[in-house]
Each structure stands twice: as C-alpha cells, then as structure tokens.
Amino acid sequence: MPDIREGFVWAIMLLPLGSFAVISLLALLGLTRPPRGGGAPVWNARFSGHLTIMAVFAAFLLALWSLETVIANDNARVGFGAHEWVTVGLLHVDIGITLDGLSAIMLVVVTGVSLLVQFYSQEYMRGDEGYNRYYAFMSLFTASMLGLVLASSVLQLFVFWELVGLCSYLLIGFWFHRDAARRAATKAFLVTRFGDLGFLIAILLIWSQTGTLSIAGIQEVALTGAVSSGVITWFALGVFAGAAGKSAQFPLHVWLPDAMEGPTPVSALIHAATMVAAGVYLVARFFPVFASSEEAITTVAAIGSITAIIAALLGIVATDMKRVMAYSTISQLGYMMMGLGVGGLVSAIFHLFTHAFFKSLLFLGAGSVNHATGTFDMRRMGGLRKYMPVTFATVLVASLALVGVFPFAGFWSKDEIMADAWDDRKWVFFVALAGVFLTGLYVGRMLILTFGGEYRGGEATEHGERHGEPHESPPVMLLPLLLLAVMAALAGFANINDDFSHLLEGSVPERAHALLTEGHFRLWIAFASVAAGLSGLAVAWAVYGLKVVQPESVRNFAQPLPEILENKYYLDALYEDVIVKRGLLGGAAILLSLWDRYVIDGTVNGVARVAGWTSAQLRLAQAGQAQLYATVVFLGVVGAIAGILVVNPP
C-alpha cells in the first residue's frame, strides 16, 4: 500500500468535523424541527446518526492506513511540513501533523471505539429529543480528539485539548434540565480548566525561554539541555497539571464520577476510552521532557500511585454501577501514569490501548443493563445473568480483562507496567500489586450485585420509559458489545512479539531511548499479579456471594474507613463547600463587593458631594464685589508664578 498523503491524514479529523458542521447548520436553519403546519421535519433525525457513523467509519479506515504507513516506514515518524497559522513579530504559530507510532495507535483507538459507540447510540438514544444535538456533539468530540492526537505544535494541541473539554461539558450536561447534570457539567469544566492553567503557563514559559512551540522542538531542547533544568521541571509540572485535570488524577479527580450524569455511551467514549486518556497521551508525547527531570517523573509516579489506590478504594463502596466504573477508570488512569512515572512509555500506552476496549465495553454493558432495568443503582439490580446472557458474558470478559486475569487484555498490559516498576522503582511495584487486589474486590462486588442473586426491581430508564421484566438489549447494542469483547480478550496479544513496543519506541527521539525502562517479563510477577487479582475476586465472592460474613459487619468492623470513603475523602466538601462557597463566594467576594460599594464608589460619590457643597459655598463669594475678585485674581497669579518657579527654577 502506498504511504498515506497529508491531505488524507487531515481528513481523519475533518470528516467528523464536517459531520458536526452539517448537523449544526441544518439545526440552525430549522430543518431538524417539524415544520409549522406539523408533519415530519425535512431532516430525519436518524440521518444525523448515519452521517456521523459514515464519517467516523471513513476516518477509521484512514487511521488504519496511517498506522500501516508508520509500520511500513520502520516505525519512524512520517514527516509532513508545517503550515503557518499566524505570525506576529517573533511569534510563529504553525500547525501540522505528527504521525508516528504513538499518534497512529491513538487514531485507531479513537476512531475504532468512537465508531462502535456511535453505532450503539442509535438504539440507546432512540427517541431522545436531542438526538441531532447528541450526534453533532459526538462528531465534534471525535474530531477534536483526533485533532489533539495529530497536533504538531503545543499550542495546536492546547486548542483541541480545550475543545474536547468543551464537548465533555456539553455532553455531561446533555440532559440540561436535570439539576445533577447541569452541576456536573460545570464542575467538570472548571476542575479540568484549573489544571489547564498549569498547562497554559507551561506553554508561556517554554515559549519565552526557547521561542519554539513545536513539540519536536521542545523535546529537542529538553534532551540537549539547551535550557536550565529548572525550566524543564516547571514546564513538565505545568503540563502534568493539565494532564492530571483531564485524566482525573488526584487531587483533580473529583469531576469524573459526577460526569456519569451524561448519557452512558458518552461515558464509554469520552470518560473511559479517549478523552480521559488524553492526559496520559500528553505525558507520553512529552516523555523525553519528563524523563529529563527527576522531580517531574517522580511526581508523575507518585500522583499516579496515589490515584490508583484511592480511586480503587472508592470503587468498593459506590452503589451506582457507572460510578464504580468511573472510579475504576480513575484508578486505571493512575496505573498508566505509574507506568510513565517508571519510564515505561510502552507499557503505559499499551495499557491505554487495552483499557480503551475493556472499559468502553464495561460502560456500554452498563448502558445495556440500564436499558433493561432503568437504573444504575446496583441495589436494585441482581440476577441479570439470566435475563441478559450476552450482556453478562461480554461484561464478564471485560471484568476479567480489567482485573488482569490471564490471558485477557488487561493482564498483558498491567504486567508490563509492573515489570517496569520492578526494574525502576520498587515501591511503585508494591502499590500496583495492592491496586490489583482492590481491583479484583470492586469488580467482583459489581459483578455479583448486578448479575448474581435475584432481580430486585429496577426503575424508569434515563429517558423516562418504564420497563417490567428486564430483557436483553437489541442487536444494534449487542454487536458493539461483542466486537469489544473480542478486543478485550485478544488485544493483549498485540505486543506478544514486541511489535507494539517497536512501534512506540520509533516515536521517541533516538537520544531519549536511554530514558525508557524496558522491564523484562518475569514469571513470578505475572503469577503475583494474577494471584492478587483473583484473591480480590475471591474475597468479593465470599462477602457478597457466599456471605461468609455479612457486608454490614465488615463495614462496622472497618469504621471509620467506610464513612470516609462514602464521603469521598471529604474532598468534594472541601472544594465546593469550604473553598468555593464559604471562602470565595461567601468570604472574599462579599468583602470585595462591600469594599467596592462603600470605599471605592463611596469615595467617588463623596467627592461629588463635597464638590456640590463647596460650590454652594463658593456661590456666596460671587456677590459682585470687585475688590474680592481682584484679590483672588492676584493670589492666583502669584500662586501660578510661584508654582512655575518651583518646578523650573530660573
């Protein structure tokens, strides 16, 4: 096959963007609404879905072509020229394409998962009032995510970085009439933007120090030591702040569980497989920079470790199926950061790759369950394995992949992270091992509460329909589940011959290869991690399945830990109630507004009043007495002359 041309690479991003533009324009022109006299609208809503699916499918094929091109070029970066976007004085902002192993893998993952999710959504979102809007935003998201991956300049990347955040905001708040959804949307945008401040300042710093905004240029500068190590460290930490916001790393993880208020396919695509992984991609993209600074790379490892553990713990107490998965996502993103933190670029991206499949599968499975039962509350589910065998089987595959049981996908990638950790920083290895046990625990609990036991009720669905007996979902939803299940089972074999590793190593500059950790496969590590995962599952089975001990008594025994976990470490309370409501809105802003009204504006009005009073007094002087006028004029002239003499002595 010939090498892909630049125009086709741009098309990967522009196709979904075009789908967004078409749907929005039609909506603005009023063609998506029923005409005034009644009847069907000109633009049948289902066309929006078809258009999006076709655009993403075409993008998927082009993404495969790009991947093929990179492999055919010995895994090296495929060079495309840069295009001038804006030039002001010394500031040259160019836009261009980065096509290498890293971005090609991301392109395939994003378009592939997006395609399946768009297909699934046709059924899941059927009949929703905002069907057109849904597909418009999903198209825009896919385009922005692809733009982020392809960017060759850090400012270009930042543009798409913010745009995926926008789509996330719009889709979390998709059902904007719900109070929880509108709050969650605002919260998600604000928390991630807080991290983005760091990212933006990092961009300002690196430009002011090096005069370049190109990603390759920045990597080069870091590797050659052209700027001081302090600048590199601060730049890396700033970038990591952005990555931590997007990838929901502690302490900025609080938005992701709330983001589950969006439609479930949105959670599968944006908040599991792609956007939340953008932070990991960002750190991987700047890996040579991070690896050049011991402080920065240690921070990544430490934050990743903390996140992996605290989120897994939260997953154990959540009662909402989607939130369990949200915590699981946070925890797994923590794993990817740990991988990067121990120099394991390959293992981290490999885990991103496998995770995208099994986690989006879990979410789509949760959507299927919701379609049947109308609830995400696991206390109202139970026994669904009988009613929904396909959903159960696929979710089971995804769960085993998540826990890392041989030979499912997660096993391979998690094992590589642990092997890298053992070779680089041993403490990270032990954290990871503990995390695997916790993963087994919350996954086991989720499976048993949802699919085990007897059915416990259900509720109206996300769209308000009410169901009686739970039923299996229609084929349009099951097909994506089955395809993802195949990937969740087999994706781990992608690196069995180190093909994946070579692909990624080609995207790191030659000089940075020494910074990569190449953990060696050790049988005992594989056994240890599988054993930890299985023992987690076993404990969950014992407590929730066999009820060897009552969950209640475990809860009472472990106090106050469960209470702390149920309150999410009180972080939400700290951020929202203490810092924002009391500190900012109730404290500082109120004081400032009093100051503004009484001191600043008070002074202005006071001056006016004094002027009014003075002029009233002065009016008395204008009584027509020539002597008085003469005196004042005389004094004025003397004063003026004196003034000039003082300022300009002769």
Added chain:
Amino acid sequence: MLTFVIFLPLAGAAAVVLLPKEREPWSKWIAALVAAIALALVVFLFIDYDRDAGGFQFIERATWLRSDNSDFKLHYAVGLDGLSLPLLLLTSFLGLVAILISWRIDLRPREYYAWLLVLETSLLGVFSSLDFILFFLFWEIELVPMYFLISVWGSGNRIYSAWKYVLYTFFGSAFMLVGILTLGFTAGTFDIRELGQIGAIHDAIIPAWAIFSLIIIAFLIKLPIVPFHTWLPDAHTDAPTAVSVILAGVLLKMGGYGILRMSFSIMPDVAKDASVYLASIAALSILYGAMMTIIQKDLKRLIAYSSVSHMGYVLLGASAIGTVGLTGASMQMLTHGLITGMLFVLVGMVYDRAHTRNIDELSGLAHRMPFITTMMVVAGLASLGLPALAGFVSEVTVFLGTFERHEFLTTMGVVGIAFAAGYILWTIQRVFWGEADPKWAELTDATAWWERGPLLAMTAAILAIGIYPAWMMDLFEKGVGPIAERLG
C-alpha cells in the same frame, strides 16, 4: 472618502430628526440604511487598505483654524492605519447592530436613532483622527449622545448613572487636555504622526512623566481600570441595550486605543519605565473584576464587571512593550467588542421578554429559548477564552507577549481566565439550564430577522477570527509595529 464615512451618520441623524411626525416609522429604516452604508464603506476601506505598504492611508487633511500673528494652526486630519482600521470596522458593525436590535423602540424614536448616529460619528472620528486636538473634540462630543441616551431611554437609576458617566469622563478629559496642550506647545505640533517622531521630551514646562500621567489617566478611566471603574456597572445597568452594546463594544476601546496611539507612541521612554506599574494595575483589574463578576445578581452588572476584567488584558498586553503583546492588546479590544457586544444583545433580549435580569429569578430558559441559549453558550464560551473562538486568540497572544517581561503578573492574568470560566458557566447553568419554570412558560425565542441577523453575524465574526485570526492579526501587527519599534 474617509471624511464622508465619518460624517455620514451625522447627516443621517439630521435626516432622521427632520422627519415629520407622521413619517416617524421611517426613522429606523433611514438609520439602518445609513449605518449599513457606513459599514459597507468601511468594509471597502478595509479591503482597499494596502497591507504591504502599511502606515497611514486614506489621509485627508485641511487647515481648520489659523492665527495671523503666529504660526499656531489647528488642522483637520484623518487617516487610517492597521490599528485604527479594525476598530473602525468594529464601530460601524456594532453601529448597525445597535440600530437593528432597537427595532422596537417606541419612545421618541426619531431622537433615539439620531443620537445613536451622532454617537457613531463621534466614535468613527476618535479612531480616525490624526490630530490630537481633533481627537479630543471627538472624544468629548461622544458624551452628549451618551448622556441623553442613558438618561432618557435608560432604566433604573438612569439620571444618576448618566451624570456619573459624564462627570467621570470629564474628570479624565480635564487632565488629558492639560497634557495635550503642554505636549503640543512644547513640540510645536498637534499632529499625531509628527508627535510620534519627536522622541524624548525634555524642555516641557513639566516633566515628561507628568505629561504621560495626565494623558493616560483619561484613557485608564475609559478602559476602565480599578479603582476608576465604578461608573461602568452603573452606566451599563441603566443604559438601554443598544447603548450597552456600544458602550462595551466600542467606547471602552477608546481608552485602549488612546493608550497605544497617544501615550505609547508619543512618549515611548516614559511608557517603558511605566510598564511594570501598568502591568500591576492590569493584573489587579483582571482579578478584582473577575471576583466582583462572580457574585453579581444582575445579568447586566455581571457582564459589566466581566468587562473590567477583560479590559485588563488590553492593558496587560500593552505593558509587554513588544509587538506580540501590543498586537494581542489590540486584538483583545476587537474580540472583546464583538463578544461582550453579543452578550449584551442577548441579555437585552432576555430582559425584554422576562422583564427581569435577576439571576436568582431566572431558570430553565433553554426550554423556551433554544436559539438565544445556543447563542449565549457561543458568546459565553468565547468570553471565557475557548479556543477556536475569538477571545482565546487575543488572550493567548497577550499572555505570550507579556510573559517574558512580567512573569508573575502574567500568571495572575492567566488565573483570571479560570474565574471567567467560573462566572460564565455558573451563569449559564443557573439561568438557562435546569427544569422548565412554569413562570417563564410564556416566553418566546428570538425569531425576528433583526434579532437573529445580528446574532448570527456576530457568531460568524467570532468564529472567523477564532479559527483563522491571521486576516485580522496581520493588520493589527502592521498598525502596532511602528509603535513597538519606537518602544525599542
């Protein structure tokens, strides 16, 4: 040609006023037609401007007042360069928008439209003047229509606000006049181009920094910066919608334009020394304005305070004393004009329908007003600096330009955009999202052409600048380039 453009709205105003009473419905059509012609002519100038040549073009000049005994002369001189041309475009664009969105004015419409047109002439004059005295005249004339528009067609405490606005501006102008006269008599000219060549001023009656301070204080009040900002929320809140649009969209830019055109290019040495002070008050304004914005309950006051914050970026960019920062500052004037103008149009539409601007009373408006909500989200996102929309381009250029010189203060400015996201999204969340409130079940969406047209045009402009800013940015760079050169 340029002179014709400047005085065309004034002629239109005369025509509207002279309409007989029974022809009153014609007044809005005449006003709109005049404003549209003015816009078309400015667009023609915009395209016709030779970007490769740069500098001042379309110059028209006449001696206007001469004294037989001395060589003292006053000149009428107008012309455009890369800095003034986009602002002229903004003025004529928002001038038309202001008339269209006032389509339903029924209180003394002839006078209303006439004053709007007079206002447009004075603003076009400010941005085109090449003579400092002429500039000052246009600068002062603007107060007259503003006073009447606020005090007659305003709401709430309108007389107080109108006076406050006029007196505050006068207060600044008094200083500026002293500064202009000192400067002009020392240099022997009031021509802005010649003043730009004289370099350092040594033999004035007062030190150069004093002249600089006298002149810049008027501009800082107009911008406005903290603590001279309290006239702004009052004037905005009580002004009619169209006047708020012009006030936020164009009038504040007179301050920024003055700083670049007068203070910086005439006294570059002093400006350089003052840079850190200017950056400090800019950062203060950004954060102070943002904090005040968050707790406002009145939609118009909220946007007014957000303007205080956003105009801080203009000053911040200016304090960079370099091409990138100055280009960012001038871009910020343009984008803020479009974005905030659009926000005021939308708030005006909400107020016309709901008869309240109190955020606590409004909720769930998206159900009744999908179009207005969509536009509000677009304008709001542009205001909080979302990439691909205009605000991001100018803010990032300001930051890139300023960071090297003022690392800490620029960082404070960056923090301001997090606040912006907070107040914008929180407002949208409370006012537009949420359950449909039965209280607002009777509200209607914007459907008329004179409502949708301006909003769609503003959206198109915001997108065009956001996606490919070079077409505007290059022009600004040409305009501020010579100023940056003088600053060294």
